[in-house]
Structure formats: structure tokens, C-alpha cells
Amino acid sequence: xxxxxxxxxxxxxxxxxxxxxxxxxxxxxxxxxxxxxxxxxxxxxxxxxxxxxxxxxxxxxxxxxxxxxxxxxxxxxxxxxxxxxxxxxxxxxxxxxxxxxxxxxxxxxxxxxx
Amino acid sequence: xxxxxxxxxxxxxxxxxxxxxxxxxxxxxxxxxxxxxxxxxxxxxxxxxxxxxxxxxxxxxxxxxxxxxxxxxxxxxxxxxxxxxxxxxxxxxxxxxxxxxxxxxxxxxx
Numbered sequence: 001x002x003x004x005x006x007x008x009x010x011x012x013x014x015x016x017x018x019x020x021x022x023x024x025x026x027x028x029x030x031x032x033x034x035x036x037x038x039x040x041x042x043x044x045x046x047x048x049x050x051x052x053x054x055x056x057x058x059x060x061x062x063x064x065x066x067x068x069x070x071x072x073x074x075x076x077x078x079x080x081x082x083x084x085x086x087x088x089x090x091x092x093x094x095x096x097x098x099x100x101x102x103x104x105x106x107x108x109x110x111x112x113x114x
Numbered sequence: 115x116x117x118x119x120x121x122x123x124x125x126x127x128x129x130x131x132x133x134x135x136x137x138x139x140x141x142x143x144x145x146x147x148x149x150x151x152x153x154x155x156x157x158x159x160x161x162x163x164x165x166x167x168x169x170x171x172x173x174x175x176x177x178x179x180x181x182x183x184x185x186x187x188x189x190x191x192x193x194x195x196x197x198x199x200x201x202x203x204x205x206x207x208x209x210x211x212x213x214x215x216x217x218x219x220x221x222x223x224x
Binding site: 004006031033040041042043045048050056058059088090092102103104105106107108110 | 118148150155156157158159160163203205210211212214215216217
């Protein structure tokens with residue numbers, strides 16, 4: 001089945017730790033995205049990538065880092081510099097830039113600071 | 115700057131009712147509009163994508179309309195069922211990202 005796979009589903013982070021969230025897609029999409037969702041707020045864009053080895057900051061990139069070494073994979077690292085990382089993280093992909101094509105989302109990773 | 119508003123924020127209806135969810139946007143120069151469904155603790159499921167040249171799109175019991183001139187889209191759900199209970203989000207592309215509304219939380223009770 002084609003789709004987007006995020007792992008793990010739940011992740012716990014201690015203060016001062018870096019953690020990495022995985023996102024893999026087999027849709028042959030060029031563009032991939034990371035969004036953060038907090039209760040009562042809309043989705044906010046963290047980073048996006050439209051081509052391998054290139055990515056751009058979104059609206060809330062501080063405290064996060066990404067890489068795009070393969071077309072299929074776009075991992076997100078939540079660093080210790082992110083002061084409030086507890087949230088639901090969603091990965092998405094689309095065929096081209098999101099201007100004209102349908103976006104698809106993974107099932108999300110819930111990150112909790114303990 | 116594109117702003118997206120969804121009204122109502124929450125809706126509770128008995129099974130069998132026909133429903134209309136609203137999505138308003140401020141900039142009518144859009145490429146498309148996409149409706150999503152989100153179940154609690156889950157990711158987003160794409161329901162319908164309407165291109166800017168279209169006025170409506172249908173999938174099963176769902177029908178989405180688009181009126182760019184008035185900055186509005188509606189999602190019509192026919193003969194609602196308890197399984198339709200979820201949060202419904204609309205989103206519009208803005209350069210390289212999607213701008214989301216805050217959603218309508220729908221509960222359909224038996």
C-alpha cells in the first residue's frame with residue numbers, strides 16, 4: 001500500500017535530550033513537510049523540502065532540524081533548544097509544491113517531555 | 115496574508131441529519147482547497163480537493179463547493195452517521211505550505 005509512515009507513534013523525551021521522528025513515504029512525492037499541532041491551535045509548518053538535499057524553514061523552525069538525504073525519507077530532530085516540544089507532529093507529502101496538488105499525511109507522532 | 119476561518123467550531127447532531135460545514139478565506143487568489151478529516155489522536159485523511167477552476171467536488175456522501183469570489187467553501191455531509199464524528203479541517207496552499215483553519219469538531223450521536 002502506498003502512503004506515509006511515521007514512527008514511533010508515541011515518544012518520550014527527557015529534558016536536554018535530542019530525539020528524532022521518522023517519516024517515510026512510498027508515493028514517489030517530491031515535496032515533504034513537517035507540521036506541529038497543539039490543542040486549540042491550527043497546524044503550523046516547521047520545515048519543508050521540495051527536493052533531495054534541500055529544505056527550507058517554516059514558521060516555527062527554531063529548535064528543530066531536518067535532513068533530506070533520500071527522496072523517501074524526511075526525519076525531524078527535536079533538539080534540546082526547543083523549549084516546549086510536547087505536541088503532536090505530522091508529516092505530509094505532495095507530488096509537487098503544495099500549490100496545486102493534493103497533500104497526504106501520516107498518522108502522527110505524539111511527543112511528550114518527561 | 116491568507117487567513118482561514120471555520121465555523122462552527124463544534125457541532126453535535128443526531129444521526130441522519132444533513133450537515134453543512136463552512137470554511138472562509140481572505141485571499142481569493144487560490145490554487146485549490148482541500149478538506150481533511152482528523153480522528154482523535156490520528157493523522158489527517160484527505161477527503162476532497164477542489165481545484166480553483168472547479169465549483170464543486172463529490173465523494174460518496176460528501177460534497178464540497180468552492181466560491182472564490184466570496185472566499186467561501188462548504189462541505190456538505192448527507193445522511194450523517196456516528197462514524198462521521200471527527201474534526202474537519204479545510205486548508206489552502208500559500209506559496210510552499212498549506213494554511214489550515216482550526217477545524218470543526220463534529221459529533222453525530224445515534
